[in-house]
Amino acid sequence: MRSFTYARAASAADAVGRAGASGTAFVAGGTNLLDLMKADVLRPEGLVDISRLPLDRIEETAEGGLRLGALARNADTAYDERVQTRYPMLSKAILAGASAQLRNMATNGGNLLQRTRCYYFYDTATPCNKREPGSGCGAIGGVNRIHAILGASDRCIAVHPSDLCVALAALDAVVQVTGPDGERSIPFADFHRLPGDRPEIDTVLRPGDLVTAIDLPAKGFAEHSTYLKIRDRASYAFALVSVAAGLELDGGTVRDARLALGGVAHKPWRDPEAEAALVGKPATPDRFRAAARVLLRDAKGHEHNSFKIELAERAIVRALTEAAERKGAPRP
């Protein structure tokens, strides 16, 4: 490993202060950052250890939601009783990810900021615009089974690998950030960005910005929701396609709907039009399929991943069907 400086942050403000310098990175659980440093993909000159900051609580918010501390562990979040009963899709999404050991180490903030698993990003002998801007994209025309079908650019077709984030996107979570310019709240939909011509930038965070918490609004779709993850083996694999689905039903009619896709884009993929296509309509597979087609209307496959388009459609229908069935809703 390259040499780097190490400092333990005394407070959030201290962390932000130390991280202002370029080449500095926060380290939380380390499950992603340290791997990437060992692979020589990331080469921070300094690490600011935030793992001991008191940002690991899960608390009620005034609005009736929950505030998930950025340093709460993925496992603690998934098994928190309030999360399990009020936001079951979130709990399910976390538990669908990684392994028990990793979830015990991984933090919520770190999960948001984990990097893509694109093979080329990890192999420093190959071109990758995300790792080395301007070097080209190895995955385009290369091995791209796990890559994006939506929102990609001609510079990068990587996907964001998180499960947690897909559920957070569906739930309209808000990311709380403190940085050199003070505190701000970022709606989840705006937090991750598309690759465009700057694929090296994953999120809207600026240097020195520290994620302190993730706020969940009161509405958790606890009655009719699910998280469906489709992957190449039953556990310990990233999603080929995943779906976070939440419905509010009135008899057999959809009152409100949330639909987010994972494994298909540089960020969790949501589209208000697809959700609008469900609202006021009967909760039937045909309607679900119609909404899926709206969500996937701009999908474009590459050499090895075109199957994801059809798979995503089927997965959406399945997830919405399961969500609708959850609590005594009429079987479609």
Place this chain on the structure above:
Amino acid sequence: MIAIPSIPGFLTAPNGPIGKPVSRVDGRKKVTGNAHYAAEFTLPDLAHGYIVSSAITRGRITRIDTAAALALPGVIHVFTHENRPSLAWFDRKWKDDDAPKGAPFRPLYDAEIHHALQPVALVIAESFELARYAARLVHIEYEAAPHQTDLRANRANSFTPGKDKGGFQPPPKPRGNPEQAFLESPVQVDAEFTQAAEYHNPMEMHATTVLHHDDGTLTVHDKTQGAQNCHTYVCNVFGLAKSAVRVMSPFVGGAFGSGLRPQHQLFMAMLAATQLKRSIRVELSRPQMFSFGHRPETIQRVALGADRDGTLRALIHEAVQESSRNENYVEIVVNWSGQQYKCDNVRLDYKLTRLDVHTPLDQRAPGAATGVPALEIAMDELACKLGMDPLELRLKNYAETDPNTGNPFSSKELRGCFQQGAERFGWAKRSPAPRSMRDGRELIGWGMAAGVWDAMQGQAAAKAVLGVDGKLVVSSATADIGTGTYTVMTQIAADVLGLPIDDVTFCLGDSSLPTAPIEGGSWTVSTVGSAVKAVCDRVRSQLVTLARKLDDSPLTGVAEEDVLFADGHLIVRDDRSRRLSITDAMRGSGTLSIEEEARALPYLLARARHTFATHSAVFVEVRVDEDLGTIRVSRVVSAIAAGRIINPKTARSQIQGAVVWGIGMGLEEEAFTDHRLGRVMNHDYAEYHVPVNADVPEIDVLFVDEHDDMVNALGAKGVGEIGIVGVPAAIANAIHHATGVRVRDFPITLDKVLAGLR
């Protein structure tokens, strides 16, 4: 019938340990961390090496600049092709016991790059982290040349290899008139199959620690399946006296064939240790585990012609595989197809295509694991076309003798595997039509396949030392790659001499021990076990002789074959009150220890006139989501015929492990090569998928009784590989039964099923 040399006294001990589910004798060491692996040995002056891997696939190095690396405090040296010492010149010096025909790869030999991730420099530093960092500072410039890594694109340039590798015979000449018989057959199957390249990826990465002693001698702890193979290699390559080096590998964290040849970390560690006169450790990284041998990618065609009653009329099996430019790795692939079923018109054809890859390498059931599934899927397709039960079709064409040679089998209880396996699985309840069984949204499929693997034997020697305290130490330079060799050899020795298991110690993994071949091909029980038995038989004879000479010996006038060995005693078979303990026999005769060495050879005459093979029948249930195409193996029954099972517990573990791998071969394992770069891209455990616990159902293993007194003195065949053969086919057949979708390309990932579900 061939007369078999009868060896006295075997299995005479009533209730001896052979055939018992004895727990691993090394189990406690393993679970308490007291089993030490190659990268765990150390000396105070140990320095660490890190290998720099080539960034290109073919071409040459035009410049290496090591200045930045060497400038770091603590970096000791950087070895490259420019500064390496002169080493052995002739190819034969670089050959090892598993080398195929050709010129073995020589690390740091010159500026040429032959394959992706080729080792191009070795950085030695005071710590591992420093060596790794410095390796990244080694600046290398290349001149790239065009490469070819795509088998399909290059298959037109294939050639027919000869007998280019030990253990593999070229395909037999065609018999009958296969092309015409195929055309005239009323029912035909003709299909192409592909098998993706697989990397061995044992849990323990390849590592070597060379301990440099004050007297200049070297102890080399290497991850290998053959300590003596590596010993010969390093002595030849570095021009060292045999006595100056000792290679040890008492524990190996899995290998599956990857340790059959000396790998380049051994060369690197030896290079540094001999040049720097220091103790050195070199360990590969996980991505570097993709820099050497692998199960080669294969394209096959199987054509079957049959009468309407299912009688096979024609069988054609062709395979083309990748090899490197420098060596002809062969695993033949097709021969088992000529052996498995009775058929008069057969053509088997095997070709190689040279690509810019590292030479492939034997991987669990090399050849059969790839070829048999293609045949067994084709048989399933034929059964479907005939409207016949797949098991029925196999019984209809059952080969009582080996159709390839006309010779009888030394034993073959495949019929028993079919019957007992089917019964255990409940095969009779199968509803024949595809898509006819379901549970909610899951389509259920039942598939089966047969498997076959060779029952080989080599030559080995073993040594036994029996102390006056009744403790026995037996040794041979074989390996235990997690298979249970320690345990099984201990059982054989304890059985022959009637000793408690705890009084027997077996030593292996040390080049200074009596000669044993590389541990592969499922031949270790047969090969080394026979030597262990032979040497213990000698000790036994000695003991009988000693005992008979004692005054008032209870054995006076008793013939050796009438003496039983049990509970540490010599006992007269017909009058068990006449007995004498081993300790008393030795003490009474003033013998402090008995030392014997013996060598065991295969029964060559019997081997020339018979075919020796293990067989299996695998039954699999899969559940396929009817909308999503996700596949889950929910039940496996594997019925095995492998002669006498020395230890049903370790044998069962071997079969279960092999079935797990079969699930991986069938559904998950695949190295993705970017042919533009000539490089495997998913070179880590996160993206190169092997099964996880959640993928593996209960695996029901049953061993079918099989008596064989020709295979060796133990009557035992090996079980290390047979368990994998056939599993991918049974899965593919079950998927077809569940969904009606026929996939012939391994691994069967969900996208391939989804395409058919549309």
